[in-house]
Amino acid sequence: MDQETLGSVVLLAIVTLISVVQNAFFASKVEHESRYCNSKGFQRSGSSTFDRVYMANQNCGHAYPTFLAVLWCAGLLCSPAPAAFAGLMYLFVRQKYFVGYLGERTQSTPGHLFGKRIILFLFLMSVAGILNYYLIFFFGSDFEVHIKTITSAISPLLLIP
Numbered sequence: 536m537d538q539e540t541l542g543s544v545v546l547l548a549i550v551t552l553i554s555v556v557q558n559a560f561f562a563s564k565v566e567h568e569s570r571y572c573n574s575k576g577f578q579r580s581g582s583s584t585f586d587r588v589y590m591a592n593q594n595c596g597h598a599y600p601t602f603l604a605v606l607w608c609a610g611l612l613c614s615p616a617p618a619a620f621a622g623l624m625y626l627f628v629r630q631k632y633f634v635g636y637l638g639e640r641t642q643s644t645p646g647h648l649f650g651k652r653i654i655l656f657l658f659l660m661s662v663a664g665i666l667n668y669y670l671i672f673f674f675g676s677d678f679e680v681h682i683k684t685i686t687s688a689i690s691p692l693l694l695i696p
Contacts, residue, residue, distance in 0.1 A: 546619035547610040551603065554626055558599065561592045561633060584637075591636035591643070595629055598650070605657035612664025614683045617690035618657060624693050625653040653693055660686055 568588040602625055610618035632646030663682045670676045 543615045544610070546615050547607055547622070550606065550619050550622035550626070553623070554599070554602070557626055557630065558596070561595055564588050564633075565592045587637050591633045594636070595633055598629075598654070601654060602657075605654060605661055609657040609660035609664065612668070613660040614686050617683075617686040618660060620690050621653050621657050621660075621693055625650055625657075628653060656689070656693060 565585075565588050568585045572585045602622075606618055606622045606625075609621070628646050628650045632643045632650060635642035635644075635646050663686070667678050667682055670678060
């Protein structure tokens with residue numbers, strides 16, 4: 536793999552590996568809570584605390600494939616730096632959601648809504664990259680510079696709750 540290609544995917548790979556560590560952390564929380572409640576290993580105990588940890592982990596796991604798909608599509612088809620930034624923001628928001636879900640479920644709502652907005656941003660970046668490809672293919676017009684400028688300018692707006 537040449538340096539230019541490697542340079543464009545290394546940020547996405549870092550975000551992906553951080554998300555793997557985060558998933559391992561969530562799983563360890565489920566295992567710890569299960570042992571704390573049962574002391575027999577992993578079992579669905581029915582305790583309130585365990586159920587919240589388990590459901591928070593399940594909810595985060597259900598959105599994970601979608602996150603990875605739009606992260607990599609946005610990074611490869613549009614621009615890797617804003618996609619990686621949005622990916623890091625998503626991981627932060629997912630942590631906030633997980634911790635909020637352990638308290639009261641209403642505390643997890645802001646993290647959930649913010650996460651949906653980040654997924655939408657990554658999705659729109661992916662669509663813009665695909666549209667640019669077909670504009671080049673059919674019409675010879677390349678809007679890549681404009682798209683990268685727009686996504687780089689918009690990505691810091693993801694910090695606004």
